Amino acid sequence: MKIAVIGGGIVGATTSFYLAQAGDEVTLFDYKIGQATSAAAGIISPWLSQRRNQDWYQLARAGAKFYPALMKDLAVPSESSIYQQVGTILFKNNEKLLNKLYEIALKRREEAPEIGDISILTPTELQAKIPILTPEMNGLFVSGGARVDGRQLINQLVTSFRALGGQYCETQVSDLRPLQSGWLVKANDLTEEYDKVVLGTGAWLPNLIHPLGYNVDVRGQKGQLVEVRIDSDTSNWPVVMPQGESDIIPFSNGQILIGATHENEQFYDLTVDDQVVSDMVNSIKELAPDLIKAEQVEVRVGTRAYTSDFLPFFGEVADLPGLFVASGLGSSGLTTGPVIGHTLASWLHGNETELKASRYSPANYIRKT
């Protein structure tokens, strides 16, 4: 099959890789601007979320579980810094809530053994894991939690995709039209026909669907995140999720991310807001005072895609055969993106998957105008 994948974030890049692996003739178009995947914090730890929606939880759980298989398919060595299960530490406002979370984790582990070891650690034990932490309370540790470097992962996916014969175009697709059979895609001076099209365009999905006569229930949300560097061996430090918006995500070589903001009113804005960034960093000053003084390397800004009920959707658009979409991945899209991409690639070939199409149908989010 000849397929165009539009959007090269985690969804588009994973879908392209698996389609190319299945022998399809794939072109991946990516505009890159605003991409959430390369701005993301990279926390993969969905099991302790307070969200109650089962469709979301089952998808996020499947997403976290899928990562080791993705690394294997990409032949990423186990010591690579792209993805590491370094564990996650969670804090709550009081011991009672922490104990409740501990009970939830134990219960969820019954069907999700990938959570790994679950324990409540004292401030001294927490400091042994991350020397720069100065916690006053106990924290919950789960060993299966992971962090993923979104930028490196995209690079790896695109490299592997190209090695399989895939074609990569760093350009914006301006128009999409249905044909008698197949689809017409326009980008700059290229106009090409494809059998099928996949839209992994994140928060920008409405731009290509709206001209086809459909409204899309997706809006953009600005997220800012700071990268700092310290002089320590951070490679095995767990991810820290304090109460509040700012998490601490250590990568290797002293690289640490702090973030991220969720700015609904800023929609697609990509400018750095120094005040917002400074407030975000300061919010962790009690827990990690050394990080406030650390050298800031970069501020990343990306746009998350949200639906009005905060659930992602993916699959074939009912009235538009051969057009597959995925969007609305929100703040957990680095967790769910790979399994969504893998699932879409299977559905394009008419194969059944563990995730059921009816649960995540685009029909609820894409409606005729």
Ligand SMILES: Cc1cc2nc3c(=O)[nH]c(=O)nc-3n(C[C@H](O)[C@H](O)[C@H](O)COP(=O)(O)OP(=O)(O)OC[C@H]3O[C@@H](n4cnc5c(N)ncnc54)[C@H](O)[C@@H]3O)c2cc1C
């Ligand atoms: C600051 C921040 C922190 C986050 N932290 C986490 C986290 O810790 N854990 C987690 O699980 N998730 C996290 N997320 C969420 C996650 O990053 C996103 O949900 C996920 O990356 C979305 O992937 P996507 O492929 O759907 O979209 P994107 O990554 O946004 O990719 C869409 C791509 O499509 C391109 N595109 C759009 N229109 C066109 C067009 N017409 N032609 C060509 N290309 C086009 C865009 O330029 C972009 O590159 C975070 C997000 C942000 C912004």
